[in-house]
Amino acid sequence: MTQCKVLNLMVNYRRNPLGMDDLIPRLSWQIQAQTRGFIQSAYQIQAGYDPSFEAEAELVWDTGKVVSDSSVHIEYRGQTLRPRTRYFFRVRVWDSRDYASAWSEPAYWETALLSTQNWQASWITAPVPGQLAENSEDPCDYFRTEFALPAGVVSARIYATSLGLYRLYVNGSPADDTLFNPGWTSYNKRLQYQTYDVTRMLTAGGNTLGCIVGNGWYKGYLAWDGSKDHYGKQRALLVQLHITLADGTEQIIVTDGSWRTSTGPLLMSELYHGETYDARLEPDGWASPGFADHHWKQAVLTDAPPPLLVAQENEPARIVDTIKPIAVITTPAGAAVLDMGQNMVGWVRFTVKAEAGTEVTLQHAEVLDRDGNFYTGNLRSARQTVTYICRGGDPETFEPHFTFQGFRYVQVTGVPHDQLLDQFTGCVIHSDLEQTGSFSCSDELVNRLQHNILWGQKGNFLDVPTDCPQRDERLGWTGDAQVFIRTAAFNMNVVPFFEKWLKDLAADQEADGRVPHVIPDIPTAGYGSSAWGDAAVICPWTLYQCYGDVRILQQQYPSMKAWVEYIRAQGEHEFLWNTGHHFGDWLGLDAKENSYIGATPKDLIATAFFAYSTELLSKTAEVTGQQEEAEKYRRLHSNIIRSFREEFVTPSGRLASPTQTAYAVALMFDLLEEKDRPRAAAMLADHVKENGTHLTTGFVGTPYLCLVLSRFGYNGLAYELVLQKEYPSWLYSVLQGATTIWEHWDGIKPDGSFWSDNMNSYNHYAYGAVGDWLYRIAGGIELIEPGYKKIRIQPQPGGQLTWAEASYSSVYGRIQSAWSRQPDGSLALKITVPANTSAELILPPGQQGKIMESGEALDHVSGVLSAEENAGGRKLTIGSGSYRFTIA
Structure with a gap:
């Protein structure tokens, strides 16, 4: 054996x-x-x-x-x-x-149920909105039913979903610890349902199912125009409980006209605005057997929209961590403010003891202004306020239900100052994705940058990849997702998360192939921009590369093809994309005054991404066995490149638009003739140096800038950019106290003033795409074959770093690459390659000394399959296992 x-x-x-x-x-x-x-x-x-x-x-x-x-x-x-x-x-x-x-x-x-034909439950809703309480916007609906069971429950499963967000209770306790169910999908086309194992929650005799339903994404406020009811005007509930008894018989409990409904203490719950909860209105035991619900109304059967019901596809949201405040601040304005020490997403759980009717209010914000006062200007219309009205008597503990906040600071009223630290806890909420990557190095500021990248992902991966978690937006912007997905896949296992989101992208894609700017679609946002709609192609291909899963490509191929054909149909020139609305190099620092769009021509960016998506579509067709399609799109790709060169490249090989972003995308996507690439890379490097070793790139150019510099021989310059402390740089925000990635390089200016109230998120992961460079270049983990079946370990030391370590839990197991400069001048490498894979170890340039592994010469080392010298340096081919190399 x-x-x-x-x-x-x-x-x-x-x-x-x-x-x-x-x-x-x-x-x-x-x-x-x-x-x-x-x-x-x-x-x-x-x-x-x-x-x-x-x-x-x-x-x-x-x-x-x-x-x-x-x-x-x-x-x-x-x-x-x-x-x-x-x-x-x-x-x-x-x-x-x-x-x-x-x-x-x-x-x-x-x-789960596998087919809609296996649903026996009916959609139910509250009969009519009740009389709204004073200052209330839209109270949540409460539903309940009771049923009796004999002894001997062997198995019990609940299948449930809602139009809105729901919280399910069995005999007074939550059915599980998941939150924000059923999640956010393109509701009119796809609706997830959840499965709950409640076997141990049922008892012989009386039992009760209870449920609270709130607006959520379905009919709550979405986007920045103050509109709601985007998917429907009526909340509804669908529940089916299957119980298997010891004698083999089955009992089924479903939502029907026998359920009872009412409003309750949850007077208002909105994703942007927070919650209002009046504990004096709590109906004691409403979700437990024996509750007198004769004053409740009868639920109404409703013909809800017939979307495709699908079992939960991604990991649900949960409370994944808790944080205690690090300080209570009394601001110059006299407000009591909790400092959580971390810009986080979720809510605050608190315990208070006060007289009945005491109003406790929590307002949430990301930063304090330069005077130290509580600042909410960047929230725009989002109120981010939780109001709790005390019941009185014993201590009362509360946390919200269907809202989340993005915050570091919490302004509290109605609670004595001495209770704030001990009785308030921040609950960190996001999709419960397994963390798969880590990066650390000898520079503590870079480690804080990595921390900020990870926390930006945590805060914005709440069922969909959002752009920000605090203001009146929180939408699944496609451009942000595609620039960050490779970094995201290092940090966490993101396949089910993005698979679900990409299915919604395909569902919301227009008949002509246009992709909405945000997924799930909110028509307010618009359609069809380059680098944003290209998420339809880039995201599936990146997932395939990182996880080696062909089904992702098979599933998304029609959507990928539709997007490329949409571009192809635009304007009069088949091989250029020079028409339509585009975001360009969004927030590029070389933008004109009062413009969000960088100086790189939008048609250059659009045509570059047209070429890139077409190349990836051709590769996808080949991987999925569609050879004719692959050849068709190879030809299209060649024609786009030829047209790009004719339109945007001078005969001498210069780009007509000499911006950092133009050179970065042209070199990243191999759009220049090979003979022209070294000169173009040199011009990019000169541009960076002449700008004081600073970047000028926005959302489009930034993810590629350092990767391109390292690829073309300017690794030292890439390190200078990453280690740059002056504005604009990644470490500037770190030195300003950031604990997540900012939307703007100067979200807080050196004098403490703010960039703008209008669009200034302090938790916005796009510029965190530099994490890709940290893992692949500074850490040295790269794939050769999809899924890391074959790995390249190629750490590239630089800057003032004396050591760096990256690890990644691939589908095959843990990969590790760690390097350190030793006092005697040697270089130490610690490598782990998972079983059933192999790796190439490319030694850093200039390391030409004798190689030893755990003190042994390579000739005597098991697992080292070959060693060779080539133009790129020294290469070892190694099998799985853990190794300790030294190069003296």
Whole structure:
């Protein structure tokens, strides 16, 4: 038997997922090997109903021994899956000597309803809006029903969704810890439902289901024009509970006309504006058996819009962390303000003891002004205010339900000063994505930059990739998502998150292929800009590169193609994109006075992205086996490049628009003739130097600038940019006290004044795309084959850094690349390559000394497959395992 272990079994990137609608789920596993250079030669998967796998008849799939080194994204090909069924599976593998491992521990997935035909529940709603309380905008709806059960509940699952946001209760307790269900999708086309295992929450005798439904994204305020009801005017609820008893019988509880409904203490709940909760109106025990609901009204059956109901696709939102305030500040204006120490997204949980009717108010803000006073100007119309009216008597604990705030500072009224530190807790909320990457180095300011990048992602990955979490926006801007997705994929496992979002992109895409600026679509925002709509192509391709999952490309190919064909149809010139509305190099520092758009011509950027998306579409067609399509788009790509050169490049190889962004995109997308690229890179480097080693790029150019400089031999200059402390730079905001990434390079000016009230988020991840450079260049982790099946470890030391370390948990396992300069002048490298992969180790230029691994010469080291010298330096090919190299 081989000395390896199969572990970390996953289904569609998740461990033991509950409630899936995928009829062909993808199974993956990782391998822990005791020897270096492990490559899987074969695998076997068994799946069935019994976790012991003792009964042959219980198997629904047995692959037998499959000769293959594939260990990720293996499609289930067994018996047709049944709804509401748990399937267990296990895996064993063989090594290169044909020795088999032991079977893995079993894992499982559980199907949901699989088809709309399996829904028996009816949509219900409140009969009419009740009389609104004073100063209330739209009270939430409360629903309940009671039912009796005998002893012996074996299994119980609830399937639920709503038009609005809902919170489900079973016998007085929340059904689970997830938040903001059913999430935000293109509601009129796709609506997620959730699955809850409530087996242990039910009891013999009386039981109660209760639910609160609020406006959320469905009918609450969205965007900056003060409008609401974007998807509908009526909240509604759909719930179906399946109970299996010990005798094999089943009982089903559904939403129908027997449910009762009322309003309650939750008088107002809006994503932007906060909540108003009057605890004096709490109906004690409303979600528990025995509550007297005779004064409640009968729920009304409603013909809700018939979107496609799909089981939860991405990871739900949860409270993933808590933060205690670090200080209570009394501002010059006399306000009591909590400092959480971190610009965060979520809400505040607090406990107070006060007389009935006492009003506790929490206002949330990201920064204080230069005088130290509470500042809300950049929130625009978003109120971000939680008001709690005390019930009186015993201590009362409260946290919101259907709103979230972006904040570091909380102004509190109605609570004695001495209670503020101990009784207030910040609850950090975001989609519960597994953190997969880390980066650190010898410069603490850069480590704080990495912290800010990660926290910017946390704050803006709440069900959709938003642009900001505080003002009256919080929308899924496509351009922001595509520039940041590669960094996002290092930091966290983002596949289910982006797969769900890309399905909504395809659903909201216009018939002519136009892509909305924001996904899910809000018509206020508009359609069809280059670099924004290109998310339709760039995001699926990036996910495929990072995770090696062909299905993502297969699923999104029609959308990708539609976008490229939309561009192709614009204007009179088939191979240039010189018409329509574009954001250009958004917030570029070389913009004209009072303009948001940088100096790089918008048609140059548009045509560059036309070429890039067409190239990726051609590659996608090839990967998915569509050779004619691949050739068709290769020809189109060649024609676009030729037209780009004719239109934007002089005969001597200069770009007609000599901006940093123009050179960055032209070089990044290989739009210049090869002979002209070194000169163009030199001109870009000169531009940066002549600008005082500062960037002038905006949203489009910034993600590529340092990558291009490092690629073309100006790695030292890229380090100077990253380590630059003066404005404009990444470290400028760090030195200003930022704990997340800013929307503007000068969101806070050196004199403490602000860039603008109109558009000035202090939590906006776009410029955090430099994290890609930190991982790939400073850290040295790069892929050669999709999914990191083959890895390039190529750390490129520079600047004043004396060490740097990057790690990334790929679908195969943990990759590590760490380098440090030793006191004797040698370079130490610590490398980890996961089992069933291999790597090329490219040694930094100038490191030509003798190479040792753990004190041994390379000739005696297992796992080192080859060593060679080439024009790029010294290259080692190594198998899986952990290594410690020194270059003396």
